[in-house]
Amino acid sequence: MAYIAMATGFILILIGLFGALTNRNILRMIVAFTVADTGVNMVIVAIGYMHGRTAPILDVAVSAAEAAARIIDPVPQALVLTAIVIGVGVTALMLAYTYKLYEKKRTLDIAQFTELKW
Amino acid sequence: MVKSFSVLVLLLGIGAMFAALLLGYVPDSELNQTARYYADKTASETGAANIVAAIVVTYRGLDTLGEVTVLFLSAAIVGLVLASGHQQGKMRHAQPPSGELLVIGVRLLVPLILLLGVYVFINGHLTPGGGFQGGAILASAMLLLLLGDPLRTFSHKLIAIVESISGLVFVGMGILGIFYAGGFLDNRVLPLGTLGEVFSAGAIPIIYSFVGLKVGAEFSSMLANLSGTEEL
Numbered sequence: 100m101a102y103i104a105m106a107t108g109f110i111l112i113l114i115g116l117f118g119a120l121t122n123r124n125i126l127r128m129i130v131a132f133t134v135a136d137t138g139v140n141m142v143i144v145a146i147g148y149m150h151g152r153t154a155p156i157l158d159v160a161v162s163a164a165e166a167a168a169r170i171i172d173p174v175p176q177a178l179v180l181t182a183i184v185i186g187v188g189v190t191a192l193m194l195a196y197t198y199k200l201y202e203k204k205r206t207l208d209i210a211q212f213t214e215l216k217w
Numbered sequence: 218m219v220k221s222f223s224v225l226v227l228l229l230g231i232g233a234m235f236a237a238l239l240l241g242y243v244p245d246s247e248l249n250q251t252a253r254y255y256a257d258k259t260a261s262e263t264g265a266a267n268i269v270a271a272i273v274v275t276y277r278g279l280d281t282l283g284e285v286t287v288l289f290l291s292a293a294i295v296g297l298v299l300a301s302g303h304q305q306g307k308m309r310h311a312q313p314p315s316g317e318l319l320v321i322g323v324r325l326l327v328p329l330i331l332l333l334g335v336y337v338f339i340n341g342h343l344t345p346g347g348g349f350q351g352g353a354i355l356a357s358a359m360l361l362l363l364l365g366d367p368l369r370t371f372s373h374k375l376i377a378i379v380e381s382i383s384g385l386v387f388v389g390m391g392i393l394g395i396f397y398a399g400g401f402l403d404n405r406v407l408p409l410g411t412l413g414e415v416f417s418a419g420a421i422p423i424i425y426s427f428v429g430l431k432v433g434a435e436f437s438s439m440l441a442n443l444s445g446t447e448e449l
Contacts, residue, residue, distance in 0.1 A: 101242075101244055102239065102242070105239055105242065106239055109232075109235040109236075109238075109239060112231075112235070113228055113231065113232055113235070116227075116228060116231065117224065117228055120224045120227070120228075121221060121224055146242075148244070149244055149245060149246070149248075150244060154345065155255075155256070155267070155268040155269055156266055156267050156268065156269075156343075156344070156345065157259070157260055157266045157267075157268070157412065157413075158266060158413060163259075163260030163261070163412065166256040166257065166259075166260070166268075167248055167253050167256040167257050170248075170256055170268065172245070172248055172249070172252040173252060173255055173256070173268040173269045173272055174251055174252055174255070174272065176269045177269050177272040177273045177277065180269065180273060180347070180349055181273075181280065181281070181284050183349075184284060184288060184349045184353075184432065185284060185287055185288070187288075187353075187436070188287060188288045188290075188291035188292070188439075189291065191291060191292070191295050191439045191443070192291050192294060192295060192298075194295075194443060195294070195295040195298045195299050195442070195443070196298060198298075198299060198443075198446055199298055199299075
């Protein structure tokens with residue numbers, strides 16, 4: 100199970116990188132980046148998974164005393180929680196800058212933006 | 218041609234590295250030391266049933282404060298970038314009215330979605346969920362409102378007030394922790410209560426609720442700014 104999730108995550112990263120490197124349209128590049136972002140999150144969550152264990156939440160089924168033997172690793176989940184939220188912020192920033200770029204040049208083709216090219 | 222070839226070579230290289238990682242991966246059969254500490258000590262030290270929430274709000278609370286700050290910065294920069302240069306409140310193109318179905322659906326669903334968001338962040342220390350998830354749900358209600366009526370404008374003042382107050386409460390609870398408990402963002406400023414009840418886990422529900430409001434306000438301001446842009 101963890102292998103499937105991890106392989107899917109790696110494949111998503113590769114798809115995202117492929118999209119970001121081959122597309123010329125900035126909006127498509129942003130979508131590709133978010134796909135890669137999702138892939139990274141999936142890989143991190145998959146690393147924390149352990150077979151036969153349950154979610155890191157204590158209740159009647161998992162008492163505090165036996166938690167260490169029954170739950171999966173909570174740290175990657177906390178990490179991904181952070182990563183998802185920051186990902187949204189970064190995506191919003193990229194979209195805002197894209198709007199500004201379009202306002203300036205009336206195009207979204209990355210090849211038209213030559214200011215930083217040498 | 219050369220370009221797509223080099224992209225393929227690069228991706229093949231990265232893919233080979235990923236494959237090596239995947240093939241060499243052996244799942245842990247025991248929790249590592251950090252995770253074991255959290256699993257053993259969360260209930261007695263923080264009183265939170267959701268260990269992830271305890272890590273996010275208390276053990277790594279400083280990181281969460283930084284994260285909320287990053288989110289605030291990106292919301293502020295989105296506002297700054299999109300607002301500079303064009304007049305606010307200019308006449309926008311009149312659009313055809315939204316369909317009956319969407320308008321009624323918005324009226325029905327928005328209160329329910331807001332309720333769900335509040336539920337998710339108030340129970341963040343007990344169930345899967347918490348401030349960030351709840352805040353995102355709140356913002357999705359705003360998105361639905363915008364879909365129903367694209368010309369709707371939100372009060373930026375209200376959003377700013379909600380956001381500032383939540384940020385102040387978060388930092389204020391953290392500072393109270395220095396004086397009345399073990400350190401900055403220690404949740405034991407309030408009684409820990411019984412494990413599994415809503416009023417338990419000290420300051421975690423309060424901090425997480427305000428994180429939820431703050432995240433909701435930030436996402437809403439991003440949405441409002443992005444929807445406020447004119448068609449080019």
